[in-house]
Amino acid sequence: MRYVLILLVAVCVFPAAAELKAGVAVVSITPMEEGIPTQLGGYGAREGKPAVGILDTLHGKVLMFESGGQKSALITVDTCSVPICVLEETLAKAAIAGLTPERVMIAASHSHTGLEGFALDRRNIANNPNIGIFSEPMLNFVTDRLAKGLKEANTALQPVKAGAGTVALPGMNHNRRGDKFVDDHLTALRLDKADGSPYALLVNFTAHGTLVDEGDMLISAEWAGNMQRTVEALMDGVTCLYTNGAEGDQAPSAKAAGSHYEQAENYGRAIGIAAWKLAQGLVTKDVGNFAVQCAWVPLPPRKGAPDFAKIAGEEYKVPPEQLDAMLQLMFADKAPIYALRVNDFELATFPGEPICQIGLAVKDALSKAGIEYPCVASLTSEHIGYILTKEEYQQSGYEATASFYGDGLGQLMQDQVTALGVAAAK
Numbered sequence: 001m002r003y004v005l006i007l008l009v010a011v012c013v014f015p016a017a018a019e020l021k022a023g024v025a026v027v028s029i030t031p032m033e034e035g036i037p038t039q040l041g042g043y044g045a046r047e048g049k050p051a052v053g054i055l056d057t058l059h060g061k062v063l064m065f066e067s068g069g070q071k072s073a074l075i076t077v078d079t080c081s082v083p084i085c086v087l088e089e090t091l092a093k094a095a096i097a098g099l100t101p102e103r104v105m106i107a108a109s110h111s112h113t114g115l116e117g118f119a120l121d122r123r124n125i126a127n128n129p130n131i132g133i134f135s136e137p138m139l140n141f142v143t144d145r146l147a148k149g150l151k152e153a154n155t156a157l158q159p160v161k162a163g164a165g166t167v168a169l170p171g172m173n174h175n176r177r178g179d180k181f182v183d184d185h186l187t188a189l190r191l192d193k194a195d196g197s198p199y200a201l202l203v204n205f206t207a208h209g210t211l212v213d214e215g216d217m218l219i220s221a222e223w224a225g226n227m228q229r230t231v232e233a234l235m236d237g238v239t240c241l242y243t244n245g246a247e248g249d250q251a252p253s254a255k256a257a258g259s260h261y262e263q264a265e266n267y268g269r270a271i272g273i274a275a276w277k278l279a280q281g282l283v284t285k286d287v288g289n290f291a292v293q294c295a296w297v298p299l300p301p302r303k304g305a306p307d308f309a310k311i312a313g314e315e316y317k318v319p320p321e322q323l324d325a326m327l328q329l330m331f332a333d334k335a336p337i338y339a340l341r342v343n344d345f346e347l348a349t350f351p352g353e354p355i356c357q358i359g360l361a362v363k364d365a366l367s368k369a370g371i372e373y374p375c376v377a378s379l380t381s382e383h384i385g386y387i388l389t390k391e392e393y394q395q396s397g398y399e400a401t402a403s404f405y406g407d408g409l410g411q412l413m414q415d416q417v418t419a420l421g422v423a424a425a426k
Contacts, residue, residue: 020287020342021066022191023156024200024239027149029060029077029115029142030219036137039119041080042112043214044316048129051113055218055261056225058114060146061241063191063200064153065290071098072292073153074202074340074347075106075146076241078221080209081117081383082108084332086143093147096154101381102294105338105349106146107243108379111209111222115142117383123330130317160191160199163284164345164373169274172267173207176251177397181356183245183363187375188275189345192284198238201231203275204347204375206245206356207252211264220261223252226268227275234276243347243377246359248386248399291341291424296334297351297416299384300408302327305393305401312401331404335382337417339424344372348421350413351382355399357389358414365418369425376417387413 032038037050058078065072075090087106091099108117118124118132120139127133166187175182189202209222221228224242231240254267304323305312313323335351348362359376366374386403393400393407403409 025152041116044130045214083121161284163282223268230272248355349380
């Protein structure tokens with residue numbers, strides 16, 4: 001069944017005022033710092049075992065905006081995924097006037113040595129260690145820290161100028177399903193203070209955080225964390241934030257030398273140097289076009305894919321009868337999408353893991369609508385699973401069996417995200 005485009009609701013647009021203000025903040029979201037057992041995301045074979053130590057700090061980073069007296073924010077987190085309750089409870093604790101789930105987006109990096117999203121999800125009633133067991137202490141720790149970050153970013157608001165750019169990084173990622181679609185472009189948004197000094201750099205690049213495997217049990221932000229640290233070391237005073245692109249079928253292409261952690265460090269450093277070089281050449285200017293838009297998309301009926309039991313079900317030890325209960329209680333009826341526009345840059349988001357073909361289609365539509373530097377972010381404010389085209393869903397494979405809304409989900413989400421993104425481009 002082809003789902004028609006659904007009326008967009010809960011849209012909030014912030015037209016640019018004479019100046020755009022921004023504030024940044026960085027907090028640790030590493031529960032083990034306070035002795036909280038910490039489940040790592042991404043691999044069912046870990047069987048829910050807690051991390052054994054900390055390789056590097058997991059961060060939550062806040063980029064807050066104020067335009068025309070209205071506030072909005074982008075939060076990035078070193079987690080495998082992020083459920084809507086993290087956003088809702090963070091905003092409730094921060095209690096900043098005007099900030100609602102429609103004005104704040106929270107994007108997961110998809111590190112597979114970051115926090116397990118299902119361990120943070122109040123809807124998780126499965127009690128299945130292979131997908132993560134809900135942890136009230138983990139959720140409270142993370143939301144307390146992110147609320148603190150929101151308050152600090154709110155205090156730090158100041159006038160900024162913006163500039164954006166993109167660069168191709170051929171050979172740095174590949175399509176793990178063997179398809180021809182690859183998005184090798186790194187896109188960056190640079191914000192400078194009024195005096196021209198660099199303040200924040202938002203980097204978007206597309207690759208799974210899977211240079212580690214199920215045997216790697218140290219907490220780490222993986223290659224994306226190393227990328228951000230590299231940028232921050234090279235650009236004094238800058239906070240670097242990261243959003244992952246349409247990574248559903250995109251894997252990092254790293255040299256198989258050293259440990260998995262060393263591979264992640266080297267790969268992240270290479271991406272970070274490329275981002276720094278791009279940022280060095282960006283020219284910032286006053287922000288004449290700024291908008292944040294949000295829509296809640298009603299989702300198709302939930303259903304398991306035909307091959308679930310022998311692929312994803314086997315990895316995560318989920319029998320068919322448990323899957324039915326999980327789908328009804330743990331997966332959303334609707335999910336938010338966002339569009340963030342700053343001058344000739346625009347970020348459009350998905351609440352799950354779209355494959356590259358879908359992400360490229362959205363970027364192409366935004367480009368045709370006049371956006372010079374379009375990009376997409378996956379795993380934002382919710383996790384509804386993989387988002388595939390009808391053809392890719394029917395080809396099966398791991399991604400299809402971890403997609404829970406049938407073969408029409410990809411087209412529906414592509415249409416909705418495109419429509420919202422084009423609206424923000426006008």
